[in-house]
Each structure stands twice: as C-alpha cells, then as structure tokens.
Amino acid sequence: MAITDIKEFAHLTEADVEALGRELDAIRRDVEESRGAKDAAYIRKAIQLQRGLAAAGRVTLFASAFPPAWVAGTAMLGAAKIIENMELGHNVIHGQWDWMNDPEIHSSAWEWDTACPSEHWKHSHNYVHHKYTNVVGKDKDVGYGILRMTRDQPWSPANLGQPVYNAALAAFFQYGVALHDLDVEAIRKGEKSLAGTAAQAKVVGRKIARQLTKDYVVFPLLTGPAFLSTITANATANLVRNLWSYGVIFCGHFPDGAEKFTEAELEGETPPEWYLRQMLGSANFTAGLVMAFLAGNLCYQIEHHLFPDLPSNRYAEMSVPVRALCEKYELPYTTGPLWAQLLKAQRTIWKLSLPDRFLRASADNAPETGSERGTSARQRIAETAARRARGGWRSIVAA
Numbered sequence: 001m002a003i004t005d006i007k008e009f010a011h012l013t014e015a016d017v018e019a020l021g022r023e024l025d026a027i028r029r030d031v032e033e034s035r036g037a038k039d040a041a042y043i044r045k046a047i048q049l050q051r052g053l054a055a056a057g058r059v060t061l062f063a064s065a066f067p068p069a070w071v072a073g074t075a076m077l078g079a080a081k082i083i084e085n086m087e088l089g090h091n092v093i094h095g096q097w098d099w100m101n102d103p104e105i106h107s108s109a110w111e112w113d114t115a116c117p118s119e120h121w122k123h124s125h126n127y128v129h130h131k132y133t134n135v136v137g138k139d140k141d142v143g144y145g146i147l148r149m150t151r152d153q154p155w156s157p158a159n160l161g162q163p164v165y166n167a168a169l170a171a172f173f174q175y176g177v178a179l180h181d182l183d184v185e186a187i188r189k190g191e192k193s194l195a196g197t198a199a200q201a202k203v204v205g206r207k208i209a210r211q212l213t214k215d216y217v218v219f220p221l222l223t224g225p226a227f228l229s230t231i232t233a234n235a236t237a238n239l240v241r242n243l244w245s246y247g248v249i250f251c252g253h254f255p256d257g258a259e260k261f262t263e264a265e266l267e268g269e270t271p272p273e274w275y276l277r278q279m280l281g282s283a284n285f286t287a288g289l290v291m292a293f294l295a296g297n298l299c300y301q302i303e304h305h306l307f308p309d310l311p312s313n314r315y316a317e318m319s320v321p322v323r324a325l326c327e328k329y330e331l332p333y334t335t336g337p338l339w340a341q342l343l344k345a346q347r348t349i350w351k352l353s354l355p356d357r358f359l360r361a362s363a364d365n366a367p368e369t370g371s372e373r374g375t376s377a378r379q380r381i382a383e384t385a386a387r388r389a390r391g392g393w394r395s396i397v398a399a
Contacts, residue, residue, distance in 0.1 A: 001363050001371055002136050002152045002260040006276055009259075009372040010331060020329055021272025024306060027321050031310050040100050042313045046087055046293075047105070054080035057237075058219060064229040078237035079294075082244050084113045086296030091312045093118050094126060098309075115178035117207045120200065124181035130308050134253055134281035135261045141253065142260065144169060144176055145184050148352040150260045151363035155355045162353045166346075173242040173249075174211075178204050244294070247342055251285050252301035254345035256387075257334035257380060258283040260369040278305040279326065280377070284319075284335035291338070292316065302333065332380045344368075 003009045007017060057076030063069035089112030091097070097105045111118050124140065132138035136152045143149045146165045169176045182200055186192040215238065220230040252258070259280045269277070279302055287299035298304055300315035303322055310318070326333040335341075348368040351359060361367065364374025375383070 001373070002150060002262050002369055003280075003371050004262045004264045005372050006261065006265055006273060006280065008376075009370075010276060010280065010329075010377045012276070012329060016329060017270075017272045017276055020325060021270075021275050023325055024272075024275050024322075027318055028307055028310065031307070031314050031318065035099055035311065035314075039311050039313060040097075040102075043088075043092075043097050043100075043105060043311070046083065050080050050083040050088060053077070053083070061219070061230045061233050062223045062226060064223065064226045064233050070229055070233055074233040074236050077233065078240040081113060081237055081241040082294055085241055085245055086248065086298065087293055087312065088112070088296075089114065089118075090296045090298070093122060095309045096311050113211075115174040115204075115208045115211050116180070117178070117203050120181040120204065121177065124177075124183075126308070130305065132266070133278055133305060134259065135263060135266060137263055138266070140180060140183060140185075141249075144180065147349055149254055149348060150369050151352065151356055151359070151361075151366055152260060152262075152369075153352075155352075159353050163350055166349050170243055170246040171239060173246040174238070175208070178208060247338070248295045248298050250345045251338060251341040252282060252298060252304075254348060254368065255283045255334065255336065255341040256344045256348075256367040257332055257384060258369070275306060276331075278302070279322075279331060281305070282334070283341060284333075285338040285341045286335060287338065299338075302335075330381065331377055332384065334384070 007014065010017075012020070053076045057073045057078075057080055060069050060073035060076065064073055089110065092105055092110045093107050093112065095107040098107055100106075103109055107122075129139055129141045134142060136142055136150060143153065146169065147162050148155060148159045182197055182204070183192055187194070187197055215234040216231055219234065220227045223230040261277060261281065265277065282302045282305045284302050285299050287295060292299050297312035297315045300319050303315040303318045304312070306322065307315075307318065323333050325331075336344075344367070352368075356362075359366075362374065363369070364371045370380060
C-alpha cells in the first residue's frame with residue numbers, strides 16, 4: 001500500500017520535518033526577495049523568441065509545397081508551440097510572473113495555444129494536482145483516469161489495453177489535458193452533476209473548435225496553393241508538441257522513486273509535511289540549458305512542486321540547496337537522464353497492465369512506489385545507488 005505515514009517512511013521526527021520546512025521557507029524567501037529586472041528580462045526575451053519562431057514558421061509555410069520549406073517551417077512552428085506550452089503557458093498560468101504586474105504576462109489573462117482552457121487547467125493542475133500530488137484517489141494526474149500507475153490502484157480487465165491508451169494519450173496529449181477537468185470518474189460515481197459537466201464541456205468544445213479552426217482552416221487557407229502541405233505541417237507541429245509535453249510531464253511523477261501516498265496522509269497535514277510530500281512524490285531529469293528551456297524548466301520538477309509560483313528560470317539555482325537538504329536529511333533526490341526516467345515510466349505502464357499475480361513486487365516495495373511497510377527512504381537511496389552502479393537500460397528493464 002502507498003505511504004500512509006510519511007515521517008516513518010522518511011525516518012524523520014516531527015522536529016526534523018519542522019526544521020526542513022523552515023529551511024525550504026528560507027530558500028523561497030531568498031528568491032522572492034531577489035526577483036527583479038533580470039528575471040523580467042528573461043521572460044520577455046522568451047516571449048519574443050517564441051513569437052519570432054511562430055511568425056517565421058507561419059511565413060515559411062507559405063512555401064510549404066517545397067519540401068525544405070515544409071521542414072523548416074514545421075520545425076520553427078513546433079519549437080514555438082513547445083516553448084509556448086511549457087516555458088510560457090504552464091509557468092505564466094501558475095502565476096510565476098504575476099509579481100511583475102504586467103497585464104500581458106499575468107495568470108489572470110494568459111490563454112495558451114493548446115486545447116485546454118486556461119481556467120480549467122488552473123483547477124485541474126494548479127489546485128488538484130499541486131495540492132494532492134501523487135495521493136492515490138485525489139490526484140487525477142495519477143493515471144489521468146485511464147492508466148493504472150501504481151499497484152494501489154485495483155486492476156481490471158480494461159487495464160490490459162493501457163499500452164494502447166498510453167500511446168493515444170501521448171499523441172493527443174493536449175486533448176487529454178483539455179478533458180482532464182471534466183473528471184469522468186467523479187461523473188461515474190455520481191459525485192458531479194451532469195449539468196455542471198455539460199457547461200464545462202461547452203467551454204472545452206469552444207476552445208478545441210478555435211484551435212482546430214486556427215491550425216487546420218485559417219492558416220492553411222492563408223497559404224493558398226500550399227493549403228494541404230500547411231495542414232500536414234500544423235498537424236506535425238502539434239504532434240511533436242504533444243509528444244514532448246507528455247514525455248516531460250510523465251517524467252515528473254512516474255519514474256521509480258516518485259512515491260505515491262494514501263488519503264490518510266492528508267489528515268492534519270502541515271505545510272512542512274506538504275513540502276516533504278512534494279519532495280518524495282516528484283522526480284527530475286538531467287538537462288542542459290536548451291533542453292531545460294524547452295521543458296519549461298520542469299526538468300526541475302522537485303523544485304517546481306516545492307515552489308510552483310516562483311519563476312522557472314530560478315529552479316536551477318534552487319536545485320543546489322534543495323539537493324543539499326535531501327542529503328542532509330537523508331532523503332532521496334530522484335533524478336536521472338531523460339531517456340532513463342521516461343523508460344522507467346513506460347515500464348510501469350506496461351507492467352501494471354497485468355494483474356498483480358503476474359508481478360513480483362508488492363505495493364510496498366515496487367520500483368514505481370513503496371511504503372513505510374516495505375521500504376524506507378534510506379533503502380530507496382541505497383537501491384537507487386545500486387541501480388546506478390549497474391547502469392544502462394538493462395538495469396531498468398530488469399527492475
């Protein structure tokens with residue numbers, strides 16, 4: 001069973017957790033007090049770059065009947081969509097730049113270039129996911145309502161198809177995110193009214209219609225004779241953005257070491273305990289400057305979950321003291337190469353499509369999550385070190 005006593009799993013006393021919370025608060029204060037012109041210049045340059053790539057891509061696609069122009073225009077448009085989705089949309093709507101008081105770069109006004117209405121995303125992501133991170137039954141991101149991501153979720157015959165559902169979710173990720181806040185599970189349980197759902201569905205439908213009209217009617221028509229090649233270019237750019245977004249998001253909470261929690265853990269949870277749950281429930285991946293930028297700096301998912309409303313360009317800086325705190329309190333700092341983190345998440349999806357009787361580990365000591373009854377945080381650190389020593393993809397497949 002997922003973690004029910006986070007302090008026991010982490011082998012920390014109540015005083016330890018309080019002290020950890022104070023040290024994380026200090027990191028937050030340092031960044032809040034040092035935000036300024038350099039950060040504002042960063043986000044404005046990011047917006048200029050994104051808009052420049054989008055405009056150049058759209059112009060180039062006027063010649064998209066010529067294959068090299070199709071490739072160049074699609075590449076620029078795909079990059080622009082990735083930057084808009086990850087570094088701009090995700091982070092602006094989180095309120096990371098509200099401190100600038102710039103109405104153009106404010107969470108209350110930003111509407112992003114994706115099928116999900118920003119207001120719906122603020123509830124499903126900013127509130128539900130970040131408040132209940134990796135709490136089974138509360139955080140709808142644990143499986144997106146269609147995937148079994150931990151042995152704590154009961155198996156059903158429908159799970160046999162989850163490798164197929166997973167591939168479809170990756171390819172059409174923006175639509176999965178758009179439908180996320182409708183919460184099909186709550187409707188099925190009778191916890192949500194059909195009238196409320198219908199109203200939400202209308203808003204989603206209007207946003208999807210706008211996106212489809214823009215990408216598959218208006219911009220292709222503007223290119224005249226290159227109508228069909230512009231459509232294929234736009235579809236390819238959207239597909240690339242979807243696959244990249246899916247990969248980054250799934251590396252944040254589903255590789256080995258990103259722990260899951262029971263609802264019992266939420267009872268009386270204090271702010272320092274919330275910090276601790278975010279640290280244990282999130283995972284990073286290693287990235288250079290360009291990859292980090294394209295990932296919206298979500299390669300620092302641990303730091304993002306600790307401080308979701310602080311500017312993303314400061315996560316690399318914050319990762320140094322956060323990692324030091326993990327070492328000080330003997331907590332896992334889950335990270336690894338992008339390919340390895342993604343492969344671990346995919347392995348979990350494929351393995352958990354099967355009933356538990358075909359699996360070796362239990363819900364207390366499985367690679368994808370453990371509990372205080374099966375493994376402790378110290379054991380997790382030792383196991384991770386051992387796997388790194390073995391190295392390579394074979395150690396991931398064999399786990």
